[in-house]
Amino acid sequence: MENTILKIENFNVYYDTNHVIKNVSLAFEKNKITAIMGPSGCGKTTLLRAINRMHEFTPHARTEGNIILNEKETSVNIMDLDAIEVRRKIGMVFQRPNPFPTMSIYDNVIAGYKLNGIKLDKTKEEETVSKSLKKAALWEEVKDSLHKKGTFLSGGQQQRLCIARALAMQPEILLLDEPTSALDPIATQFIEELFTELKKDVTMIMVTHNMSQAARISNNTAFLYLGDMVEYGKTKIMFTTPIDKRTEEYLIGKIG
Amino acid sequence: MAETFKYRRFKDKAFQGAVVAIALVSMLPLFLIIFYISKTGISAINWDFLTQLPKPTGELGGGISNAIVGTLIMISIAALMSIPLAILIGIYLAEYKESKFAGIGRYCLDVLQGVPSIVIGIIVYILLVKPLGGYNALAGSFALAMMMLPVVAKATEETLKLIPHSLKEASIALGVPYYKTILKVIVPTGMNGIITGIILGIARIAGETAPLLFTAFGSPFMSVKITAPMNALPLLIFNYAASPYEDWHNIAWGASFVLLVLVLILNLIAKLIASKWKIQF
Numbered sequence: 001m002e003n004t005i006l007k008i009e010n011f012n013v014y015y016d017t018n019h020v021i022k023n024v025s026l027a028f029e030k031n032k033i034t035a036i037m038g039p040s041g042c043g044k045t046t047l048l049r050a051i052n053r054m055h056e057f058t059p060h061a062r063t064e065g066n067i068i069l070n071e072k073e074t075s076v077n078i079m080d081l082d083a084i085e086v087r088r089k090i091g092m093v094f095q096r097p098n099p100f101p102t103m104s105i106y107d108n109v110i111a112g113y114k115l116n117g118i119k120l121d122k123t124k125e126e127e128t129v130s131k132s133l134k135k136a137a138l139w140e141e142v143k144d145s146l147h148k149k150g151t152f153l154s155g156g157q158q159q160r161l162c163i164a165r166a167l168a169m170q171p172e173i174l175l176l177d178e179p180t181s182a183l184d185p186i187a188t189q190f191i192e193e194l195f196t197e198l199k200k201d202v203t204m205i206m207v208t209h210n211m212s213q214a215a216r217i218s219n220n221t222a223f224l225y226l227g228d229m230v231e232y233g234k235t236k237i238m239f240t241t242p243i244d245k246r247t248e249e250y251l252i253g254k255i256g
Numbered sequence: 257m258a259e260t261f262k263y264r265r266f267k268d269k270a271f272q273g274a275v276v277a278i279a280l281v282s283m284l285p286l287f288l289i290i291f292y293i294s295k296t297g298i299s300a301i302n303w304d305f306l307t308q309l310p311k312p313t314g315e316l317g318g319g320i321s322n323a324i325v326g327t328l329i330m331i332s333i334a335a336l337m338s339i340p341l342a343i344l345i346g347i348y349l350a351e352y353k354e355s356k357f358a359g360i361g362r363y364c365l366d367v368l369q370g371v372p373s374i375v376i377g378i379i380v381y382i383l384l385v386k387p388l389g390g391y392n393a394l395a396g397s398f399a400l401a402m403m404m405l406p407v408v409a410k411a412t413e414e415t416l417k418l419i420p421h422s423l424k425e426a427s428i429a430l431g432v433p434y435y436k437t438i439l440k441v442i443v444p445t446g447m448n449g450i451i452t453g454i455i456l457g458i459a460r461i462a463g464e465t466a467p468l469l470f471t472a473f474g475s476p477f478m479s480v481k482i483t484a485p486m487n488a489l490p491l492l493i494f495n496y497a498a499s500p501y502e503d504w505h506n507i508a509w510g511a512s513f514v515l516l517v518l519v520l521i522l523n524l525i526a527k528l529i530a531s532k533w534k535i536q537f
Contacts, residue, residue: 052429054425054428054429057425057428059354084431084432084433085431086431087428087429087430087431088430088431091429091430092425092429094422094425094426094429096422098420098422098423098425098426099426100423100426100427100441100445101423101445101535101536101537102441102444102445102447102535111427111430112430112431112432115427115430115432115436115437115440115441116430116431116432116433116436117436149536151536151537152536162426165426165430166429166430169430169431
């Protein structure tokens with residue numbers, strides 16, 4: 001694939017002796033949305049969490065293999081980097097909106113800097129907040145209430161606040177872990193449109209068990225089944241002419 | 257048919273009545289205490305009572321200023337000693353709830369909370385009074401700190417356990433190191449519960465007498481030196497109530513009233529913080 005930003009090579013994840021990701025290799029295209037889908041328990045969230053090394057907080061989880069991040073000049077194995085540095089390059093948005101309840105909308109957006117003790121001057125800080133909120137299509141709704149608590153927003157707004165918070169760190173990749181599964185259809189549609197818009201700034205890797213969502217917004221799709229990478233390719237092609245029998249069975253609802 | 261419904265409704269009402277009655281009975285002792293202490297104690301209260309030193313036997317009047325100051329000093333030192341440690345213990349217990357060592361720690365806190373206060377007094381006597389060569393306020397504070405520690409640690413643990421895991425993940429995913437996540441996200445989010453625990457802990461030790469008997473001992477003078485004996489409200493009540501003098505009894509009642517008001521106010525503040533300062537997830 002041309003223009004690869006992240007490459008997973010012969011990657012395995014174990015929980016104790018339980019082998020949950022089995023020798024997966026995948027390459028993600030820059031400025032595209034890649035969906036990882038599969039039935040519950042297939043390991044898709046596990047794989048996603050390994051990409052910014054969140055798996056390190058799961059007891060007894062261990063990985064084998066490489067995840068190579070291609071930056072402008074160099075490429076590095078994220079397993080060799082400091083986990084904190086990895087997470088600043090690769091942001092994450094979770095299933096349920098999780099704004100910090102003690103902080104205002106403004107402070108939530110800038111939280112990545114504040115909590116890390118990174119000092120920004122006032123104008124730079126305000127600029128980062130407004131830019132991130134605009135990118136997350138939340139600016140118009142909250143520009144007059146930036147100093148209210150983020151938890152007063154609706155679910156969909158909270159999720160966009162969390163997206164703005166992740167974008168503020170200017171990540172190269174955004175990991176989305178079923179980002180709309182806790183939202184109503186209207187908020188979901190809004191956020192899907194937002195992701196399509198965001199492609200020009202950031203590469204997105206999205207876990208979903210909503211097939212139609214993968215079909216609607218992703219460019220490429222990977223199908224995981226019981227820890228195996230069954231099929232990977234252009235979403236359009238996979239949804240119309242799947243190669244593997246298991247992919248077909250999943251798409252028509254026979255397994256899953 | 258109608259009869260059975262009537263009977264059921266009667267049973268329902270009777271049960272409801274019984275529950276309300278029992279709830280009232282549980283409130284009765286508190287109201288009796290407040291009523292009796294207010295009745296006998298409030299007459300002793302006036303400005304002199306709060307600002308003057310105790311008078312020698314035989315002289316009328318005199319106040320309890322040294323006991324009020326002593327109580328405040330010893331509680332403050334006890335709080336300074338126990339709160340940081342208790343919060344750290346609470347964080348550890350909440351963060352490593354699965355670990356075996358945390359289980360042992362939790363059990364030890366339960367036992368510590370159950371140790372009779374007089375025993376804590378004796379232990380601190382051996383630890384801090386004998387080696388220092390005499391009764392002193394520092395030992396009293398230390399004994400009170402030991403009593404406060406489990407209250408605050410358990411309150412911290414319980415509060416932090418209720419904070420959703422997703423908040424920690426949100427912070428970690430922003431590249432915030434683990435310890436900063438705990439100190440800057442998790443602890444501030446649980447601050448209302450921790451502060452409630454601290455206030456309840458202070459209310460708990462404010463009236464403790466036994467741990468002070470062998471440590472701070474009491475003093476008829478105004479003393480702010482923590483290496484010397486110091487008076488405290490419960491000590492004063494203990495000494496004066498056991499005396500044969502009528503006017504000392506009155507002072508003991510007055511001091512009881514002051515102590516009771518202090519504890520009630522602290523409990524009220526704790527309740528207010530717990531209900532008003534709610535964090536919405």
